[in-house]
Amino acid sequence: MPRRSDRPLDRDLIAACALALFREGGLAAVTTRRVASALGVSPMALYVHVGNKEGLLDAVVERLMRAIKIDLDSEASWPAQAEQWAHALRAELSAHPGAMDLLRTRRWALVRCTEPLIRALLAAGFSEERAIRAARLVTWVTMGFLSVESGVDLLGSDDRQADRLERSLDRLEVLEGRAATSPASRGRGVDRADIDALFSLELRLIVRGLEAGLDLEPHD
Amino acid sequence: MPRRSDRPLDRDLIAACALALFREGGLAAVTTRRVASALGVSPMALYVHVGNKEGLLDAVVERLMRAIKIDLDSEASWPAQAEQWAHALRAELSAHPGAMDLLRTRRWALVRCTEPLIRALLAAGFSEERAIRAARLVTWVTMGFLSVESGVDLLGSDDRQADRLERSLDRLEVLEGRAATSPASRGRGVDRADIDALFSLELRLIVRGLEAGLDLEPHD
DNA sequence: ACCTGAACACCGTTCAAGT
DNA sequence: ACCTGAACACCGTTCAAGT
Numbered sequence: 001m002p003r004r005s006d007r008p009l010d011r012d013l014i015a016a017c018a019l020a021l022f023r024e025g026g027l028a029a030v031t032t033r034r035v036a037s038a039l040g041v042s043p044m045a046l047y048v049h050v051g052n053k054e055g056l057l058d059a060v061v062e063r064l065m066r067a068i069k070i071d072l073d074s075e076a077s078w079p080a081q082a083e084q085w086a087h088a089l090r091a092e093l094s095a096h097p098g099a100m101d102l103l104r105t106r107r108w109a110l111v112r113c114t115e116p117l118i119r120a121l122l123a124a125g126f127s128e129e130r131a132i133r134a135a136r137l138v139t140w141v142t143m144g145f146l147s148v149e150s151g152v153d154l155l156g157s158d159d160r161q162a163d164r165l166e167r168s169l170d171r172l173e174v175l176e177g178r179a180a181t182s183p184a185s186r187g188r189g190v191d192r193a194d195i196d197a198l199f200s201l202e203l204r205l206i207v208r209g210l211e212a213g214l215d216l217e218p219h220d
Numbered sequence: 221m222p223r224r225s226d227r228p229l230d231r232d233l234i235a236a237c238a239l240a241l242f243r244e245g246g247l248a249a250v251t252t253r254r255v256a257s258a259l260g261v262s263p264m265a266l267y268v269h270v271g272n273k274e275g276l277l278d279a280v281v282e283r284l285m286r287a288i289k290i291d292l293d294s295e296a297s298w299p300a301q302a303e304q305w306a307h308a309l310r311a312e313l314s315a316h317p318g319a320m321d322l323l324r325t326r327r328w329a330l331v332r333c334t335e336p337l338i339r340a341l342l343a344a345g346f347s348e349e350r351a352i353r354a355a356r357l358v359t360w361v362t363m364g365f366l367s368v369e370s371g372v373d374l375l376g377s378d379d380r381q382a383d384r385l386e387r388s389l390d391r392l393e394v395l396e397g398r399a400a401t402s403p404a405s406r407g408r409g410v411d412r413a414d415i416d417a418l419f420s421l422e423l424r425l426i427v428r429g430l431e432a433g434l435d436l437e438p439h440d
Numbered sequence: 441a442c443c444t445g446a447a448c449a450c451c452g453t454t455c456a457a458g459t
Numbered sequence: 460a461c462c463t464g465a466a467c468a469c470c471g472t473t474c475a476a477g478t
Contacts, residue, residue, distance in 0.1 A: 009461090032452060042463050043452085049461095053452060058384075104371035111388035119394045136410075140418060144364025151324035164278075168331035174339045190356075198360060205429030206422065214425055229442090252471060262444050263471085269442095273471060 015059035026098035061109040078124035100150040235279035246318035281329040298344035
Protein backbone atom coordinates (compact mmCIF):
# COMPACT_ATOMS: atom_id res chain seq x y z
CA MET A 1 0.00 0.00 0.00
CA PRO A 2 1.43 3.31 -1.12
CA ARG A 3 2.25 5.99 1.41
CA ARG A 4 3.34 9.59 1.58
CA SER A 5 3.31 11.96 -1.31
CA ASP A 6 6.01 10.43 -3.45
CA ARG A 7 3.52 10.57 -6.30
CA PRO A 8 1.24 13.44 -7.27
CA LEU A 9 -2.07 11.83 -6.20
CA ASP A 10 -4.55 10.77 -8.85
CA ARG A 11 -7.60 8.55 -9.08
CA ASP A 12 -5.50 5.46 -9.70
CA LEU A 13 -3.23 5.97 -6.73
CA ILE A 14 -6.24 6.58 -4.50
CA ALA A 15 -7.95 3.44 -5.85
CA ALA A 16 -4.84 1.35 -5.22
CA CYS A 17 -4.61 2.55 -1.66
CA ALA A 18 -8.32 2.10 -0.99
CA LEU A 19 -8.22 -1.39 -2.47
CA ALA A 20 -5.37 -2.30 -0.14
CA LEU A 21 -7.46 -1.17 2.82
CA PHE A 22 -10.42 -3.08 1.41
CA ARG A 23 -8.44 -6.30 1.12
CA GLU A 24 -7.38 -6.00 4.73
CA GLY A 25 -10.60 -4.97 6.40
CA GLY A 26 -13.45 -5.15 3.92
CA LEU A 27 -15.84 -2.38 3.05
CA ALA A 28 -15.89 -0.98 6.58
CA ALA A 29 -12.19 -0.27 6.38
CA VAL A 30 -12.55 1.90 3.29
CA THR A 31 -13.08 5.32 4.71
CA THR A 32 -12.31 8.64 3.11
CA ARG A 33 -10.41 9.65 6.20
CA ARG A 34 -8.42 6.43 6.41
CA VAL A 35 -7.55 6.39 2.72
CA ALA A 36 -6.45 10.00 3.00
CA SER A 37 -4.29 9.42 6.03
CA ALA A 38 -2.74 6.32 4.43
CA LEU A 39 -1.80 8.56 1.53
CA GLY A 40 -0.49 11.21 3.90
CA VAL A 41 -3.03 13.70 2.67
CA SER A 42 -6.04 15.63 3.95
CA PRO A 43 -9.44 13.89 3.50
CA MET A 44 -10.60 16.64 1.20
CA ALA A 45 -7.76 16.09 -1.23
CA LEU A 46 -9.57 12.95 -2.43
CA TYR A 47 -12.72 14.77 -3.43
CA VAL A 48 -11.14 16.40 -6.46
CA HIS A 49 -10.25 12.99 -7.88
CA VAL A 50 -13.08 10.66 -6.94
CA GLY A 51 -15.97 13.02 -6.27
CA ASN A 52 -17.29 11.46 -3.09
CA LYS A 53 -17.47 8.21 -1.13
CA GLU A 54 -19.55 6.60 -3.84
CA GLY A 55 -16.95 7.50 -6.45
CA LEU A 56 -14.19 6.22 -4.22
CA LEU A 57 -15.89 2.83 -4.01
CA ASP A 58 -16.50 2.84 -7.76
CA ALA A 59 -12.76 3.22 -8.22
CA VAL A 60 -12.14 0.35 -5.82
CA VAL A 61 -14.41 -2.17 -7.60
CA GLU A 62 -13.10 -1.07 -10.94
CA ARG A 63 -9.56 -1.84 -9.90
CA LEU A 64 -10.59 -5.01 -8.09
CA MET A 65 -12.39 -6.42 -11.11
CA ARG A 66 -9.73 -5.39 -13.59
CA ALA A 67 -7.37 -7.78 -11.82
CA ILE A 68 -9.70 -10.69 -12.50
CA LYS A 69 -9.22 -12.65 -15.69
CA ILE A 70 -11.35 -15.68 -16.40
CA ASP A 71 -9.97 -18.14 -18.91
CA LEU A 72 -12.20 -20.89 -20.23
CA ASP A 73 -11.33 -24.15 -21.92
CA SER A 74 -12.57 -23.44 -25.42
CA GLU A 75 -12.33 -27.12 -26.30
CA ALA A 76 -15.03 -27.92 -23.77
CA SER A 77 -18.78 -27.89 -24.44
CA TRP A 78 -20.59 -24.65 -23.71
CA PRO A 79 -22.38 -26.10 -20.69
CA ALA A 80 -19.03 -27.13 -19.25
CA GLN A 81 -17.62 -23.69 -20.00
CA ALA A 82 -20.59 -21.97 -18.39
CA GLU A 83 -20.10 -23.94 -15.19
CA GLN A 84 -16.38 -23.34 -15.39
CA TRP A 85 -16.98 -19.61 -15.70
CA ALA A 86 -19.17 -19.49 -12.62
CA HIS A 87 -16.79 -21.57 -10.53
CA ALA A 88 -13.86 -19.44 -11.64
CA LEU A 89 -15.66 -16.21 -10.78
CA ARG A 90 -16.61 -17.59 -7.39
CA ALA A 91 -13.03 -18.65 -6.76
CA GLU A 92 -11.72 -15.20 -7.65
CA LEU A 93 -14.27 -13.31 -5.62
CA SER A 94 -14.06 -15.52 -2.57
CA ALA A 95 -10.52 -14.23 -2.22
CA HIS A 96 -12.05 -10.84 -1.44
CA PRO A 97 -14.63 -11.40 1.32
CA GLY A 98 -16.42 -8.08 0.96
CA ALA A 99 -16.50 -8.06 -2.83
CA MET A 100 -20.23 -8.67 -3.05
CA ASP A 101 -20.91 -5.67 -0.84
CA LEU A 102 -19.44 -3.59 -3.62
CA LEU A 103 -20.68 -5.56 -6.62
CA ARG A 104 -24.29 -5.92 -5.62
CA THR A 105 -24.93 -2.28 -6.39
CA ARG A 106 -22.33 -2.04 -9.16
CA ARG A 107 -23.21 -4.67 -11.73
CA TRP A 108 -21.39 -2.70 -14.43
CA ALA A 109 -18.11 -3.67 -12.83
CA LEU A 110 -18.74 -7.32 -13.67
CA VAL A 111 -19.58 -6.84 -17.33
CA ARG A 112 -15.98 -7.13 -18.45
CA CYS A 113 -15.73 -10.54 -16.80
CA THR A 114 -18.76 -11.85 -18.65
CA GLU A 115 -16.98 -11.48 -21.97
CA PRO A 116 -15.45 -15.00 -22.09
CA LEU A 117 -18.83 -16.45 -21.15
CA ILE A 118 -20.67 -14.62 -23.91
CA ARG A 119 -17.88 -15.51 -26.32
CA ALA A 120 -18.23 -19.21 -25.47
CA LEU A 121 -21.97 -19.11 -26.02
CA LEU A 122 -21.62 -17.31 -29.35
CA ALA A 123 -18.99 -19.81 -30.45
CA ALA A 124 -21.45 -22.58 -29.62
CA GLY A 125 -23.94 -21.12 -32.05
CA PHE A 126 -26.15 -19.09 -29.71
CA SER A 127 -27.79 -16.10 -31.30
CA GLU A 128 -26.44 -12.83 -29.97
CA GLU A 129 -29.64 -12.16 -28.10
CA ARG A 130 -29.87 -15.61 -26.54
CA ALA A 131 -26.18 -15.51 -25.62
CA ILE A 132 -26.65 -12.25 -23.75
CA ARG A 133 -29.74 -13.50 -21.98
CA ALA A 134 -28.16 -16.80 -21.02
CA ALA A 135 -25.06 -15.02 -19.79
CA ARG A 136 -27.23 -12.67 -17.77
CA LEU A 137 -28.97 -15.61 -16.16
CA VAL A 138 -25.72 -17.35 -15.25
CA THR A 139 -24.33 -14.05 -13.96
CA TRP A 140 -27.33 -13.33 -11.77
CA VAL A 141 -27.37 -16.88 -10.45
CA THR A 142 -23.70 -16.66 -9.55
CA MET A 143 -23.87 -13.16 -8.07
CA GLY A 144 -26.97 -14.12 -6.11
CA PHE A 145 -25.36 -17.19 -4.66
CA LEU A 146 -22.19 -15.33 -3.76
CA SER A 147 -24.22 -12.61 -2.17
CA VAL A 148 -26.05 -14.99 0.12
CA GLU A 149 -22.88 -16.94 0.73
CA SER A 150 -21.06 -13.78 1.77
CA GLY A 151 -23.65 -13.32 4.50
CA VAL A 152 -22.81 -16.69 5.99
CA ASP A 153 -20.28 -16.22 8.72
CA LEU A 154 -18.24 -19.40 8.78
CA LEU A 155 -15.17 -17.78 10.28
CA GLY A 156 -14.97 -18.00 14.02
CA SER A 157 -17.54 -20.01 15.87
CA ASP A 158 -20.42 -17.74 14.88
CA ASP A 159 -22.33 -18.83 17.95
CA ARG A 160 -24.92 -16.11 17.63
CA GLN A 161 -26.08 -17.17 14.16
CA ALA A 162 -25.97 -20.86 15.05
CA ASP A 163 -27.98 -20.31 18.22
CA ARG A 164 -30.63 -18.29 16.48
CA LEU A 165 -30.81 -20.73 13.58
CA GLU A 166 -31.20 -23.65 15.92
CA ARG A 167 -33.93 -21.92 17.85
CA SER A 168 -35.73 -21.10 14.60
CA LEU A 169 -35.48 -24.67 13.36
CA ASP A 170 -36.66 -26.06 16.66
CA ARG A 171 -39.77 -23.96 16.32
CA LEU A 172 -40.59 -25.44 12.93
CA GLU A 173 -43.77 -27.34 13.54
CA VAL A 174 -43.34 -29.49 10.45
CA LEU A 175 -40.36 -31.19 11.92
CA GLU A 176 -41.85 -31.61 15.35
CA GLY A 177 -42.79 -35.09 16.41
CA ARG A 178 -41.02 -36.51 13.41
CA ALA A 179 -38.09 -38.80 13.85
CA ALA A 180 -35.57 -36.10 14.61
CA THR A 181 -33.37 -35.40 11.65
CA SER A 182 -29.86 -36.58 12.09
CA PRO A 183 -28.37 -34.17 14.59
CA ALA A 184 -25.84 -33.42 11.88
CA SER A 185 -28.37 -31.64 9.72
CA ARG A 186 -30.43 -30.19 12.57
CA GLY A 187 -29.63 -26.69 13.68
CA ARG A 188 -26.05 -27.12 12.68
CA GLY A 189 -26.40 -24.57 9.92
CA VAL A 190 -24.23 -25.09 6.86
CA ASP A 191 -20.53 -25.69 6.45
CA ARG A 192 -18.11 -25.13 3.59
CA ALA A 193 -18.84 -28.51 1.98
CA ASP A 194 -22.62 -27.93 2.07
CA ILE A 195 -22.20 -24.57 0.42
CA ASP A 196 -19.86 -25.86 -2.28
CA ALA A 197 -22.30 -28.68 -3.06
CA LEU A 198 -25.23 -26.27 -3.08
CA PHE A 199 -23.48 -24.00 -5.55
CA SER A 200 -22.54 -26.87 -7.85
CA LEU A 201 -26.09 -28.17 -7.75
CA GLU A 202 -27.73 -24.81 -8.41
CA LEU A 203 -25.39 -24.20 -11.31
CA ARG A 204 -25.92 -27.65 -12.75
CA LEU A 205 -29.69 -27.28 -12.69
CA ILE A 206 -29.51 -23.90 -14.40
CA VAL A 207 -27.11 -25.02 -17.11
CA ARG A 208 -28.99 -28.28 -17.73
CA GLY A 209 -32.12 -26.22 -18.10
CA LEU A 210 -30.52 -23.99 -20.69
CA GLU A 211 -29.19 -27.06 -22.42
CA ALA A 212 -32.71 -28.42 -22.63
CA GLY A 213 -33.83 -25.14 -24.14
CA LEU A 214 -36.21 -24.36 -21.29
CA ASP A 215 -35.34 -20.69 -21.71
CA LEU A 216 -36.86 -20.78 -25.18
CA GLU A 217 -40.27 -22.02 -24.10
CA PRO A 218 -43.05 -19.47 -23.99
CA HIS A 219 -43.24 -18.27 -20.41
CA ASP A 220 -46.41 -18.31 -18.43
CA MET B 221 -44.85 4.83 14.89
CA PRO B 222 -45.06 5.01 18.69
CA ARG B 223 -43.84 8.09 20.51
CA ARG B 224 -43.20 9.35 24.00
CA SER B 225 -43.12 7.20 27.06
CA ASP B 226 -46.73 6.17 27.26
CA ARG B 227 -45.47 2.62 27.56
CA PRO B 228 -42.60 1.31 29.70
CA LEU B 229 -40.14 0.56 26.90
CA ASP B 230 -39.31 -3.03 26.07
CA ARG B 231 -37.71 -4.94 23.21
CA ASP B 232 -40.99 -5.19 21.34
CA LEU B 233 -41.77 -1.50 21.50
CA ILE B 234 -38.26 -0.68 20.35
CA ALA B 235 -38.54 -3.17 17.49
CA ALA B 236 -41.86 -1.70 16.39
CA CYS B 237 -40.44 1.79 16.32
CA ALA B 238 -37.25 0.72 14.55
CA LEU B 239 -39.27 -1.21 11.98
CA ALA B 240 -41.35 1.90 11.28
CA LEU B 241 -38.16 3.86 10.62
CA PHE B 242 -36.88 0.99 8.47
CA ARG B 243 -40.01 0.97 6.33
CA GLU B 244 -39.64 4.68 5.72
CA GLY B 245 -35.96 5.01 5.07
CA GLY B 246 -34.39 1.57 4.85
CA LEU B 247 -31.46 0.31 6.85
CA ALA B 248 -29.71 3.67 6.88
CA ALA B 249 -32.64 5.19 8.75
CA VAL B 250 -32.41 2.71 11.60
CA THR B 251 -30.06 4.39 13.99
CA THR B 252 -29.81 3.89 17.73
CA ARG B 253 -30.03 7.61 18.19
CA ARG B 254 -32.99 8.06 15.88
CA VAL B 255 -34.92 5.14 17.35
CA ALA B 256 -34.27 6.52 20.81
CA SER B 257 -35.39 10.01 19.94
CA ALA B 258 -38.51 8.67 18.21
CA LEU B 259 -39.30 6.91 21.47
CA GLY B 260 -38.54 10.06 23.42
CA VAL B 261 -35.74 8.37 25.27
CA SER B 262 -31.98 8.58 25.60
CA PRO B 263 -29.94 6.44 23.16
CA MET B 264 -28.53 4.41 26.00
CA ALA B 265 -31.94 3.35 27.24
CA LEU B 266 -32.10 0.94 24.28
CA TYR B 267 -28.98 -0.94 25.24
CA VAL B 268 -30.57 -2.66 28.19
CA HIS B 269 -33.23 -4.16 25.93
CA VAL B 270 -31.48 -4.96 22.66
CA GLY B 271 -27.83 -5.15 23.62
CA ASN B 272 -26.36 -3.19 20.75
CA LYS B 273 -26.96 -2.12 17.16
CA GLU B 274 -26.70 -5.71 15.98
CA GLY B 275 -29.36 -6.76 18.47
CA LEU B 276 -31.55 -3.86 17.43
CA LEU B 277 -31.45 -5.01 13.82
CA ASP B 278 -32.11 -8.60 14.91
CA ALA B 279 -35.27 -7.35 16.56
CA VAL B 280 -36.25 -5.50 13.40
CA VAL B 281 -35.95 -8.50 11.06
CA GLU B 282 -37.65 -10.72 13.57
CA ARG B 283 -40.65 -8.43 13.63
CA LEU B 284 -40.54 -7.86 9.90
CA MET B 285 -40.56 -11.55 9.08
CA ARG B 286 -43.15 -12.45 11.67
CA ALA B 287 -45.62 -10.35 9.71
CA ILE B 288 -45.07 -12.49 6.62
CA LYS B 289 -47.32 -15.48 6.10
CA ILE B 290 -46.99 -17.58 2.98
CA ASP B 291 -49.98 -19.69 2.05
CA LEU B 292 -49.64 -22.33 -0.64
CA ASP B 293 -52.28 -24.06 -2.69
CA SER B 294 -52.04 -27.57 -1.26
CA GLU B 295 -54.06 -28.93 -4.17
CA ALA B 296 -51.29 -27.99 -6.57
CA SER B 297 -48.30 -30.14 -7.47
CA TRP B 298 -45.16 -29.65 -5.42
CA PRO B 299 -43.28 -27.99 -8.29
CA ALA B 300 -46.12 -25.51 -8.62
CA GLN B 301 -46.13 -24.93 -4.88
CA ALA B 302 -42.37 -24.42 -4.82
CA GLU B 303 -42.61 -21.75 -7.50
CA GLN B 304 -45.59 -20.25 -5.72
CA TRP B 305 -43.61 -20.07 -2.51
CA ALA B 306 -40.74 -18.23 -4.12
CA HIS B 307 -42.99 -15.78 -5.93
CA ALA B 308 -44.93 -15.13 -2.74
CA LEU B 309 -41.77 -14.51 -0.73
CA ARG B 310 -40.49 -12.15 -3.39
CA ALA B 311 -43.78 -10.29 -3.43
CA GLU B 312 -43.74 -9.90 0.36
CA LEU B 313 -40.13 -8.80 0.55
CA SER B 314 -40.28 -6.43 -2.38
CA ALA B 315 -42.65 -4.37 -0.25
CA HIS B 316 -39.66 -3.68 2.02
CA PRO B 317 -36.85 -2.43 -0.22
CA GLY B 318 -34.04 -2.86 2.28
CA ALA B 319 -35.16 -6.25 3.57
CA MET B 320 -32.32 -8.14 1.93
CA ASP B 321 -29.77 -5.90 3.62
CA LEU B 322 -31.02 -7.35 6.88
CA LEU B 323 -31.74 -10.91 5.76
CA ARG B 324 -28.49 -11.61 3.97
CA THR B 325 -26.66 -11.87 7.26
CA ARG B 326 -29.64 -13.20 9.21
CA ARG B 327 -30.78 -16.34 7.48
CA TRP B 328 -32.37 -17.60 10.70
CA ALA B 329 -35.07 -14.98 10.32
CA LEU B 330 -36.32 -16.68 7.17
CA VAL B 331 -36.56 -20.20 8.56
CA ARG B 332 -40.09 -19.73 9.81
CA CYS B 333 -41.22 -18.80 6.30
CA THR B 334 -39.78 -21.97 4.82
CA GLU B 335 -42.18 -24.11 6.82
CA PRO B 336 -44.98 -24.22 4.21
CA LEU B 337 -42.42 -25.08 1.55
CA ILE B 338 -40.97 -27.97 3.52
CA ARG B 339 -44.46 -29.11 4.41
CA ALA B 340 -45.45 -29.20 0.73
CA LEU B 341 -42.40 -31.24 -0.17
CA LEU B 342 -42.98 -33.72 2.65
CA ALA B 343 -46.61 -34.07 1.63
CA ALA B 344 -45.41 -34.88 -1.87
CA GLY B 345 -43.44 -37.80 -0.53
CA PHE B 346 -39.98 -36.28 -0.20
CA SER B 347 -37.82 -37.82 2.48
CA GLU B 348 -37.19 -35.44 5.34
CA GLU B 349 -33.59 -35.00 4.31
CA ARG B 350 -34.36 -34.35 0.66
CA ALA B 351 -37.17 -31.97 1.59
CA ILE B 352 -34.82 -29.90 3.71
CA ARG B 353 -32.14 -29.85 1.04
CA ALA B 354 -34.58 -28.96 -1.73
CA ALA B 355 -36.09 -26.23 0.42
CA ARG B 356 -32.63 -24.91 1.16
CA LEU B 357 -31.88 -24.76 -2.56
CA VAL B 358 -35.08 -22.92 -3.38
CA THR B 359 -34.48 -20.56 -0.47
CA TRP B 360 -30.92 -19.73 -1.50
CA VAL B 361 -31.98 -19.25 -5.10
CA THR B 362 -34.73 -16.87 -4.06
CA MET B 363 -32.65 -14.97 -1.51
CA GLY B 364 -29.80 -14.71 -4.00
CA PHE B 365 -32.00 -13.33 -6.69
CA LEU B 366 -33.64 -10.86 -4.36
CA SER B 367 -30.27 -9.77 -3.10
CA VAL B 368 -29.00 -8.95 -6.58
CA GLU B 369 -32.33 -7.45 -7.51
CA SER B 370 -32.23 -5.16 -4.50
CA GLY B 371 -28.97 -3.75 -5.81
CA VAL B 372 -30.65 -2.70 -9.03
CA ASP B 373 -31.76 0.86 -8.73
CA LEU B 374 -34.82 1.18 -10.92
CA LEU B 375 -36.28 4.11 -9.04
CA GLY B 376 -35.37 7.47 -10.45
CA SER B 377 -33.45 7.62 -13.69
CA ASP B 378 -30.33 6.06 -12.17
CA ASP B 379 -28.20 7.73 -14.79
CA ARG B 380 -24.94 6.90 -13.08
CA GLN B 381 -25.50 3.14 -13.22
CA ALA B 382 -26.85 3.26 -16.75
CA ASP B 383 -23.92 5.34 -17.97
CA ARG B 384 -21.35 3.07 -16.43
CA LEU B 385 -23.13 -0.04 -17.67
CA GLU B 386 -23.27 1.32 -21.18
CA ARG B 387 -19.62 2.21 -21.15
CA SER B 388 -18.76 -1.29 -19.88
CA LEU B 389 -20.86 -2.93 -22.55
CA ASP B 390 -19.39 -0.76 -25.26
CA ARG B 391 -15.96 -1.99 -24.27
CA LEU B 392 -16.97 -5.62 -24.69
CA GLU B 393 -14.86 -6.76 -27.61
CA VAL B 394 -17.09 -9.75 -28.32
CA LEU B 395 -19.88 -7.50 -29.37
CA GLU B 396 -17.70 -5.17 -31.36
CA GLY B 397 -17.99 -5.29 -35.11
CA ARG B 398 -21.07 -7.46 -34.81
CA ALA B 399 -24.36 -6.20 -36.06
CA ALA B 400 -25.10 -3.98 -33.10
CA THR B 401 -27.59 -5.60 -30.81
CA SER B 402 -30.96 -4.00 -30.96
CA PRO B 403 -30.52 -0.69 -29.17
CA ALA B 404 -33.20 -1.95 -26.84
CA SER B 405 -30.95 -4.57 -25.30
CA ARG B 406 -27.71 -2.60 -25.61
CA GLY B 407 -26.60 -0.61 -22.63
CA ARG B 408 -30.13 -0.09 -21.53
CA GLY B 409 -29.65 -2.22 -18.45
CA VAL B 410 -32.66 -4.10 -17.22
CA ASP B 411 -36.20 -3.04 -16.47
CA ARG B 412 -38.93 -4.45 -14.27
CA ALA B 413 -40.23 -6.81 -16.95
CA ASP B 414 -36.75 -8.22 -17.65
CA ILE B 415 -36.19 -8.88 -13.98
CA ASP B 416 -39.57 -10.54 -13.48
CA ALA B 417 -38.92 -12.78 -16.48
CA LEU B 418 -35.43 -13.58 -15.26
CA PHE B 419 -36.73 -14.60 -11.87
CA SER B 420 -39.46 -16.78 -13.35
CA LEU B 421 -36.96 -18.44 -15.64
CA GLU B 422 -34.36 -19.10 -12.95
CA LEU B 423 -37.00 -20.56 -10.70
CA ARG B 424 -38.45 -22.72 -13.44
CA LEU B 425 -35.05 -24.18 -14.31
CA ILE B 426 -34.33 -24.99 -10.67
CA VAL B 427 -37.69 -26.60 -10.01
CA ARG B 428 -37.66 -28.54 -13.29
CA GLY B 429 -34.22 -29.80 -12.33
CA LEU B 430 -35.48 -30.99 -8.96
CA GLU B 431 -38.44 -32.55 -10.70
CA ALA B 432 -36.07 -34.48 -12.95
CA GLY B 433 -34.22 -35.66 -9.87
CA LEU B 434 -30.97 -33.99 -10.85
CA ASP B 435 -30.31 -33.33 -7.20
CA LEU B 436 -30.16 -37.07 -6.59
CA GLU B 437 -27.44 -37.77 -9.12
CA PRO B 438 -23.97 -38.36 -7.75
CA HIS B 439 -22.20 -35.01 -7.90
CA ASP B 440 -18.85 -34.58 -9.56
C1' DA C 441 -33.11 -2.44 37.49
C1' DC C 442 -33.56 1.10 34.47
C1' DC C 443 -32.43 5.50 32.58
C1' DT C 444 -29.56 10.00 31.74
C1' DG C 445 -25.64 13.29 30.32
C1' DA C 446 -21.41 14.00 29.06
C1' DA C 447 -17.78 12.25 26.61
C1' DC C 448 -14.94 9.50 23.15
C1' DA C 449 -13.55 8.05 18.82
C1' DC C 450 -15.13 7.87 14.78
C1' DC C 451 -17.92 9.08 10.09
C1' DG C 452 -18.92 12.01 5.20
C1' DT C 453 -19.00 16.45 3.64
C1' DT C 454 -19.04 21.84 3.25
C1' DC C 455 -16.69 25.89 3.10
C1' DA C 456 -13.46 29.55 3.35
C1' DA C 457 -8.81 30.00 2.92
C1' DG C 458 -4.29 29.18 1.28
C1' DT C 459 -0.59 28.17 -2.73
C1' DA D 460 -5.94 23.58 -10.16
C1' DC D 461 -4.99 21.39 -6.17
C1' DC D 462 -4.72 21.03 -1.28
C1' DT D 463 -5.52 22.33 3.91
C1' DG D 464 -7.92 23.31 8.55
C1' DA D 465 -11.63 24.09 10.91
C1' DA D 466 -16.21 23.13 11.34
C1' DC D 467 -20.88 20.75 10.96
C1' DA D 468 -24.01 17.21 11.56
C1' DC D 469 -24.02 12.92 12.26
C1' DC D 470 -22.63 7.81 14.02
C1' DG D 471 -22.11 3.60 17.94
C1' DT D 472 -20.67 3.01 22.40
C1' DT D 473 -18.48 3.65 27.30
C1' DC D 474 -18.84 5.23 31.71
C1' DA D 475 -19.97 7.48 35.86
C1' DA D 476 -23.87 9.16 37.85
C1' DG D 477 -28.54 9.47 39.08
C1' DT D 478 -33.40 7.28 40.67
